[in-house]
Amino acid sequence: MEIKAQNIDHKDIFYPPGGILLWIIIILELITFGLGIGGLVYYGKLEPELFHQSRLQLNTSIGTLNTLILLVSGYFMTNTVLKLKSGAIESAKKYLVWTMLGGLLFVGLKSYEYVEKLTGDLDMGDNMFFTFYWLMTGFHLAHVLVGLVILVFSWWQIKTRPRSLQVTDLESGAAFWHMCDLIWLLLFPSLYLIF
């Protein structure tokens, strides 16, 4: 089976790996979450004790585990693209499945953490720390879910129509998936560690 590979010069400003539209989205998302983190530390400075006590109510072990899961999942995603570029479609499919399993595990753990918080009456209106916690992790979780949908679609395409598949399509999905990594790598220390 052949995969359509395109000879693209990524040094061209209009053709970053994953595509220019995806990279515009990535930059905008990073700015948005960056502003959110800025707001979090600003309010944290106003009420340091409240933020410290609230941070202690988060489960750092789950946060750490979720970080590790996303990193491993990102590694599998990178290998998926590498395998696809080298024409090893079966390997690419396997790596993609592992990537998706990582995503599902992240969603499962996050859901468990949310239930834990809600049963402890730590909802969005509890205090400013938890307002930021719910908004930013919830918004991030929405991105992970969208990423999973893109990955499922990519997997389906590799499985059913590999000849019509272009590597750039998968690269775009991969870039979106890695964006979820990037955002989480900034969110995790800001919410779970520093206060």
Added chain:
Amino acid sequence: MEKKNLLILFILIGMTQVSAFLGVFNLGVVNYLTWLVMGLAAVKFFLVAFVFMELRKAHFFWKFATVLIGLLVVVVVGFWA
């Protein structure tokens, strides 16, 4: 390439463990630890962007924009938190 990526993954996992360990301390009081944790986060951020996302192959503009945003977040958190 795959071996290199695996090595990067182990480095990322190690740095995450160190960050989680540092979180045991009250970082709001010990400011240099906040910088250390955010510094580790920045290194992880850049490793994922440049190695896993292949940003190293992209035009300077995309590298600059990504590095700038990552550093801005780290500096803002480091100074304010």
